[in-house]
Amino acid sequence: MARSIKLRIWRGDSTDGGLKDVVVEANEGEVVLDVIHRVQATQMGDLAVRWNCKAGKCGSCSMEINGKPRLACMTQVASFGEEETITVTPLRAFPIIKDLVTDVSFNYKKAMEIPAYEPPAELAPGEARMEQIDVERSQEFRKCIECFLCQDVCHVVRDHEENKKSFAGPRFLMRMAELDFHPLDQRKTRKQEAQEQHGLGFCNITKCCTEVCPEHIKITDNALIPMKERVADVKYDPVRWLGSKIRKREGL
Amino acid sequence: MTLERHKYDVLVIGAGGAGLRAAVEARESGLRVAIICKSLFGKAHTVMAEGGAAASMGNVNDNDNWMVHFRDTMRGGKFLNHFRMAELHAKESPDRIWELEVWGALFDRTKEGKISQRNFGGHEYPRLAHVGDRTGLELIRTMQQKIVQLQQKDGRETGDMESGIKVFAELTITDILKENGKISGAYGYWRESGEEVLFEAPAVVIATGGVGKTFKITSNSWEGTGDGHALALKAGANLVDMEFLQFHPTGMVWPPSVRGILVTESVRGEGGVLTNTNGERFMFKYIPDVFKDKYADNEAEADRWYEDQDNNRRPPELLPRDEVARAINSEVKAGRGTEHGGVFLDVSKRLPAEVIKKRLPSMWHQFYELAGVDITKEPMEVGPTCHYVMGGVEVEPDTAAAVGVPGLFAAGEVAGGMHGSNRLGGNSLSDLLVFGRRAGMGAVEYVKKNTATPVSDAAIKAAAEKIQAPFDRQGGENSYSLHAELQEVTHNLVGIIRTGSELKEAIAKIAEIRKRSANVAVAGGRKFNPGFHLAFDLDNMLLVAESTAKSADAREESRGGHTRDDFPGMNNKWRQVNHISSFDGEKVNVRAQSLPPMPKELFDLFDVHELEKYMTPEEVAKGGSN
Structure with missing residues (x-):
């Protein structure tokens, strides 16, 4: 049955803005994105919101709902109380463009800085053989839909704009782990790069990223902590340290 | 205010699988490429593709080869496919999948460590390379990361990572521009600022996907608004066979806000059965004559097939999508549907809960979070949803060049011909790889022989006025x-x-x-x-x-x-007819055109008695066009 709900939407741009209250109808089973669309079609034709698939698969409709970074398409209206006002605001860690849309180009810049996959030179197409169990570790991270909620929630950049330069954020540190765990990747220097160029050391494993991940990827436990352990292995193991000095090996 | 202008060798409109594959091909041949997308980079509708990419690698059943795949594709399309596109697709798909692996894709594996392949409707053998039920995401991400790799290479060589290939995200193209009958570029606006942009380029590849948003119940995202179809029509290209739309048999039907969202065919590939409200497994009643020898007509045989595919016929749940969609539609119309107008799809009785969660993770997630249904314990409610348009831009099969417009290319869902009157599941992801690459190659060959034509001020003025008008x-x-x-x-x-x-x-x-x-x-x-x-x-x-x-x-x-x-x-006379749409500036005109006949070497791949079901006696007697 349709009922009226109270919605509070942040409207404005980089210069000015504020919260606007609206009352809108919601039907059984609807998600927050549905009611935002209804506001758009009936009350605010120029309300800006990003979305694509409306099925939790593309990661476009990221916003903060009652202060929590979430996908609007996967947040049921019914999960809030009948009398509760639902407040929707843009992602806080990124510059505002308009209304609920932010400038997420930071993430695409970071994506371009992560050294690409390096396949074995000798391996012909179709010749690769990998065990399912060996690909599964990286496959978990490749489930990432790049909604950037983890990037938004991570306090390293959320409250410290100045860290953005030297910190790739959970999504891209996980990308580095994914490549490091890839059974065929040939680049041996990923651990040092994660630590020295992309700010792995900033992460103090509060697991906020894991909590907001709509794909339920265990970013901290399965990607970041193992990466930290690998870094520790390379950096602080005296035998390896000596070996790397004597034989001038790269990486391991 | 001065107009933002860019010059490129190749302009790719659309950043789904076909567009990205075309862009990679053109850049690797040394051309400068712009990729334009309406959304953010990496959000294209390709990410929604779940089941897999069809390629006859023969990793699971070594009887498979391109000829079997070709036959299945032609049957699925009821022989209205352009034979040459179906042939190229069947021959080249395996190479395109292996290539993705070289670029870093991680497909699910067989016991021998090869790429695993799964069963799907209309495919004789397990043929779909997949990653759980998120194969499209893997394709997009792999190609997105391949493009980053090319950009890093350009960066090392020129100091500017975006010197050879640049992504223009959240930009809408409103006009494809021509001068003297040839492509000269495209015009559009940044969605973010509304400011206008001119691209000058001798070659344009359209890879804009589908048209689902024309319909009320669809699995498509907001982007599927037929932009490329319309841009091509307005630029003087033709559309072929636009009457053929695929209603995917299994979309979600409840609650209303998720109506139309796709439920992957893999659910049936993994053993899911369809039942009506009487508990009847109704698909046995709907096996058409042309498929009687390939599909089981009783439950016992259908169930045995999951264990022994060599000695049993396939379950009818795995008929091509058009058949299953019509069957569900008939059941609901006959009053045997659920109160929400669907039927039941149940995989919980076939597989243990942990296997379902592993093989169909995003389906589990989707039903649990959006419908409150645990598919490891209960059936899903499903019904048809507008999913894919078989019709599209009329192209030359080998080069993906749009017929009638020099410099224009089209690949992926926006191109027509490949799938005939019905596409098989899994043939879309392989289609966009095969023809995305070919469109890239076609554009490269074209640019080598044709220099850019400057865009006239008159064309810019007309395009700008159109944007301002509303x-x-x-x-x-x-x-x-x-x-x-x-x-x-x-x-x-x-x-x-x-x-x-x-x-x-x-x-x-x-x-x-x-x-x-x-x-x-x-x-x-x-x-x-x-x-x-x-x-x-x-x-x-x-x-x-x-x-x-x-x-x-x-x-x-x-x-x-x-x-x-x-x-x-079906009427065999109509099989010889393609419908060609063109635009005269006022309205769309549709005319009939003869379908190109198959050459003998392809004709001979079929049993002549099978061809008799689709072709007129004269065609069969002729036995191929050469």
């Missing part, structure tokens, strides 16, 4: 309401079952909406204004809907994704 109107039509009206018309009159009188009514109504759409007014400014964006999308959808309704009215038979209540059954 802002200058006061109190005109609302684009949201017109869109909703169009969706009602297509849903009610051009849907899964059609009749002549309703199609004629639809044509009149679409024309009326189109007339009113010329008066759309936009409230607010240019900055990220969805009402403004929809005004342009709407114009594209109206042209597509007109082309579909007119082609559907002309085809007086039922075949694949086109079912006529007043002309039930």
